[in-house]
Amino acid sequence: MKYDHRRIEKKWQREWDAQGLYRTREDASKKKCFVLDMFPYPSGDGLHVGHPKGYIATDIYSRMKRMQGYTVLHPMGWDAFGLPAENFAIKNKVHPRKAVEQNIARFKEQLSKIGFNYDWGREVNTTDPEYYRWTQWIFIKLFEKGLAYQSYEPINWCPSCQTGLANEDLDGGVCERCGSIVEKRPMRQWVLRITEYADRLLADLQDLPQWPEHIKESQRNWIGRSEGALIKFPLFGISGQTDGKHAVEVFTTRPDTMFGATFIAISPELAQKWISIGWKAPSGVATLATQMIEERKKAGVKGITEKKGSDTGLFAENPINHEKIPVWLANYVLGDIGTGAIMAVPAHDERDFEFAKKYNLPMRRVVEPKFTATSGDSMVKEGEDFVKRDAICAVVRNPKDDTYLCVSWKQASMKGLVTGGVEPEEDIVQAARREILEETGYKNLRLVRNTGFALHSLFYHRLKKQNRWARFQYLFFELEDESRNSIDEHEEALHDIVWQPASKLKDFFSVIEGTFSVHLIENPDYIFTGDGVLHASNEFDDMDSVVARRKMTDAVGGTWTTTYRLKDWVFSRQRYWGEPIPIIHCEQCGPVAVPEKDLPVLLPDVEKYEPTGTGESPLAGITDWVNTTCPVCSGPGKRETNTMPQWAGSCWYYLRYMDPQNSESLVASEREKYWAPVDVYVGGAEHATRHLIYARFWHKFLLDHGFVSTAEPFSRLISVGLIMAEDGRKMSKRYGNVINPDDVVETWGADTLRLYEMFMGPFTDAIAWSTDNMIGVRRFLERVWRLQDSVSDATTPNATAELHRTIKKVGEDIEHFKFNTAISQMMIFLNCVEKESLSREDYLTFIRLLAPFAPHVSEEIWSMHGGQGSIHINPWPIADEGKIVMGDVVVVVQINGKIRAQIPVDLGMTDTEIIKKARLAVEKWLEGKEVMREVIVPKKLINFVIR
């Protein structure tokens, strides 16, 4: 019989639906497995899924878990509040709810067509009033605990649509509907105090070993923790005062560079603030500040690259050395970062350097790199004091052919520049000239540059038998001519002289200082921004910069603090289609939470839900709905008209699946304790820094107030790799390169589509679609289908071994989401049994392994060959490890790691016998040689080490 995927797939989809096969049957005595997909959400035309790769994977996983006897929860839900749904509704002139209903129906149909086993009885929809009752309830808890507050925040505003835009990524961009340039406009907002949880959101990432590193890294970056010091610099010159009564506070992560601070730079925002509280700023400064703010509003922070500034006429006193340094207004200092003011250290910060260079402000180097020899002959001797020496490093250029003078040391195989110690009676220039002369003989040199750059090298001096601490100062010379003296024999024996072009230096240098030499040669403006050892910093000299940070902060009475990049979460939207924020504004009582009994606050039916021209939510115009009474004082009150963002519903949906019908609480405690946490969560990487942080934040809040029992909501996270188009680009209607899964199902079948999407490559990688490659998995299914005609009474030993190997590998690979290698192993099995013979029973065992991947054709074969009940609720096969290894194996014989022979070995043979056999096989290589060693890897390999 022919393999007719259309007939088989239709038949079983109908049948499974009728049986209600995938209803979760809760059984507290069994182990549980909670498998979760990301919410699909309605976009322009239907629910946006792209390719159902992630859904196929969770389906395969949960099918296997169910066969393995777990109570499996694998539900499906809809995140249907949000901008895409609303835009779709406006465009098509239908009510958002209608649009959402249609889209969900369409999506369900698509999923069924492809054989998904979601438990539709556990469906959750964020727009369902019973669902958002609890979303509002959580908001009220946040409000009551002081974690929700109101504030005026700038939002993205489209001047031509006259509307606020919910998309937070639009800074400096264009409106997604009309293409106008987006502006910032302050608007009253509800804000959630997520920063309160910043430290825990960061620290607890350590307890998520089953999350991919790149997602955790994204979250760490997003939270952006940095430690530093708040330091006050007394101000002089305000309104003619000279007494330092006022002060400017700066935040710095590098207080160790304080001796290098040569000016203070303040943001235009801070300048304006000072002016507003009475600073009589020079008129140019005030105008410039306003200009800078305007410019930034237009171009965005990223759009401004040129640094600008102006001297304010004020001075600040550096508290570490009491030096008076000028205060500058600078456009590269941002008002909302740190304190809006910085101490500028041009020698150790690239931005400060750039600014200082432009305005001719001084720079002072105070941190120098330090290298300690920790291995080799010159390893530093523990516990011994260091003898300090001044030293030089000479960079000598020959202008004739643009090469540099290098020294290659014969004994230590060191390659570097001319270096040497400074003798007591000479200065560094004299020392450098002397060393060049002694080591290389060149005598006519011109000093080009005394860089002021130095590095410290700590090592053990073998000849002098002491620990040395040398400070190498870099000097640049040019050859005036190539005349040279002869060098004495002693020096000659030590090293060779090599002239290298600048481009070769990087590869040539073997000494660690080489990196810095190259930096200095390539970039005359090179500045050192790393950690090192302090210099020109009085009592802190020679201290490690990391240690000095705290010490210097203490010395000036600064505060050591932690700051985060993460900002509080602007939680309100001026939109119709979202959960209303359950707050009533009362003139007497202020903002008051809607009492629990009055939840949910439903959206009123309206004629128009387009955004208003004022930026307020469309709800604001519905006076019937807005006007209400205050639940506290019964006086007149007005409802909050902002709605929640799309993220709100998806912050806790996984909890609702555990107990979807509960009307008493968001989830019953005993159910939460059984099901939580989510065992496997599969989703796209685009949620790394938003949804996944917001959900973790809410979860931790719920934990703190006893509503959930785990510290983290998702114990294992897997990110799906995108399916790219055949041309390697993203699939997009714009490029016309979209492969529609529906079409693939029609021509190739759902089973083939499922198998192919899993076989393409590693699950987490982005891989291009290839219709050519799909023929491979289709052929595989056809061969599996045809195999049913040739099953026999008995399975050959080889086939038995392969079967058990396959059972083991497929099970392990599904567990690790390595579907591509699982399928590959099933293909190996098929290749094997087509040549051997297979019993009906073993054939059906194999079909059970295939069932999660190709549920329809497996079910058909199963039923045709007398399988009892649905294959998908039959037990998962168990591998017999004893049967995996066959009677004999092939052992590889190597000589010095090179393969020279392969010998068949019986399992019963002893090592001595095997070695004897192996020696025989490689006789001709062993002849006349002495075998030094025999390395034996049981059942795999023998390596003879010969001389």
Next chain:
RNA sequence: GCCGGGGUGGCGGAAUGGUAGACGCUCAGCGCUUAAAACGCUGUGAGUAAGUAAUUGCUCGUGUGGGUUCGAGUCCCACCCCCGGCACCA
């Protein structure tokens, strides 16, 4: 710039420190066929030597250069390139 993940045939990709290239695609040859498709079989990293030939053997080969090891795609060091996150974040 900082951080994270990578780099393997014509292609997608396999490989607990132990036979690199599994499996699939492609391509070539053969079989079946009146023919084609489909299907089946065989071969398919590069170079090289011997042989009429089937074949047999050797060398090289996992981004580059070093190192550790009996043995390195895998571990260590330096560098190059690609992808992702953050970024005038002080």
